Amino acid sequence: MSIIKGTETIVNPLQTSALNKKGLCDYVVNVASGCLHGCSFCYVPSTPAIRTKQTQLHHKGVSNPQMDWGQYLFVRENIPEKLEQFLSRKKTWRETPEGKGVVLLCSGTDPYQNKQTATVTRSAVQVLLKYNKRVRILTRGLSWINDLDVLNNENVIVGMSLPYLDDELSRKIEPQAPPPSKRYRALQEGHKAGCRLYVAMAPTPPTMTLEHFKTDLEQIMYLNPEVIFWEPINARGTNGKRMLAAGLEFTSSIMSKQSWVETFVRQWEDIETAAKELGCLERLHIWPDPELRGYIDQAKLDKWLYQPTVEKWKTQTDKKVKTQVAKATLRKRGKTTAIL
Numbered sequence: 001m002s003i004i005k006g007t008e009t010i011v012n013p014l015q016t017s018a019l020n021k022k023g024l025c026d027y028v029v030n031v032a033s034g035c036l037h038g039c040s041f042c043y044v045p046s047t048p049a050i051r052t053k054q055t056q057l058h059h060k061g062v063s064n065p066q067m068d069w070g071q072y073l074f075v076r077e078n079i080p081e082k083l084e085q086f087l088s089r090k091k092t093w094r095e096t097p098e099g100k101g102v103v104l105l106c107s108g109t110d111p112y113q114n115k116q117t118a119t120v121t122r123s124a125v126q127v128l129l130k131y132n133k134r135v136r137i138l139t140r141g142l143s144w145i146n147d148l149d150v151l152n153n154e155n156v157i158v159g160m161s162l163p164y165l166d167d168e169l170s171r172k173i174e175p176q177a178p179p180p181s182k183r184y185r186a187l188q189e190g191h192k193a194g195c196r197l198y199v200a201m202a203p204t205p206p207t208m209t210l211e212h213f214k215t216d217l218e219q220i221m222y223l224n225p226e227v228i229f230w231e232p233i234n235a236r237g238t239n240g241k242r243m244l245a246a247g248l249e250f251t252s253s254i255m256s257k258q259s260w261v262e263t264f265v266r267q268w269e270d271i272e273t274a275a276k277e278l279g280c281l282e283r284l285h286i287w288p289d290p291e292l293r294g295y296i297d298q299a300k301l302d303k304w305l306y307q308p309t310v311e312k313w314k315t316q317t318d319k320k321v322k323t324q325v326a327k328a329t330l331r332k333r334g335k336t337t338a339i340l
């Protein structure tokens with residue numbers, strides 16, 4: 001199938017999200033349907049975001065929205081305008097302890113996969129910042145570096161998926177995405193510019209060992225990320241089929257529940273060992289899968305589900321608290337000066 005591109009309009013640009021269970025956000029904005037990076041392990045085509053749009057996608061020429069993942073992209077160009085209308089009327093804001101009221105771009109596509117999505121993303125972030133919202137960018141694309149004038153902001157944190165630093169491995173697993181060496185260089189640039197950063201060391205293939213984790217984490221720590229998320233590749237929905245179709249031999253080793261659990265547990269131990277050795281354990285944030293329930297220690301699983309990250313956001317609450325403290329101090333000193 002050749003690449004199918006187009007646009008689509010959206011009524012509600014801001015969706016509440018369950019990704020607070022991963023410490024990521026309370027809302028998501030997805031700037032497109034489909035993703036040209038087409039990573040073989042991607043879970044998105046098996047989610048309702050795509051499954052509920054089968055007929056619509058068929059009408060647009062996509063014959064198999066799951067297996068053709070990576071071959072179609074419909075950009076939602078009206079998002080900034082809709083977001084402005086929506087936020088100007090919105091009176092309440094969801095802020096869970098672990099989602100922290102953050103808006104994630106994106107959970108179901110890549111916000112910086114090409115010029116068209118980058119343009120929508122940039123404008124959407126500008127609108128969110130205008131309304132004093134917190135923004136999390138998650139991308140494998142490189143062009144966010146052109147938007148540092150917008151993204152280098154205390155209300156924005158930029159993260160890149162960097163499961164490994166091996167370009168050859170990346171060519172097999174996510175051949176349409178920029179190689180990890182280029183992603184790393186983009187993060188270096190962001191770091192140099194003073195941008196708030198995080199890394200999603202996810203999802204890691206079962207071939208990775210303790211030594212890989214040590215080497216990669218050491219490099220990642222030079223970027224001084226506020227948090228490093230981790231999860232292994234999970235075989236879910238049609239991604240197993242797509243990984244097999246991509247010739248990834250390791251796929252069969254995680255297709256049975258038992259072997260998947262064993263791999264998960266081994267890599268979880270390995271990454272924690274590596275992080276301990278490198279002195280960055282407190283920045284490591286595990287994304288456990290609820291499917292592990294019954295297979296691993298319950299307390300270990302519960303510790304990480306709905307766990308807030310160690311990231312620090314300058315919050316409205318902080319400002320309020322600071323003002324209250326300052327008012328109390330002045331009262332003590334017998335001053336009545338107004339505090340702004």
Ligand code: SF4
Nearest residue numbers: 035037038039042109
């Ligand atoms: S970049 Fe993200 S959304 Fe796009 S295919 Fe890869 S994993 Fe899926």
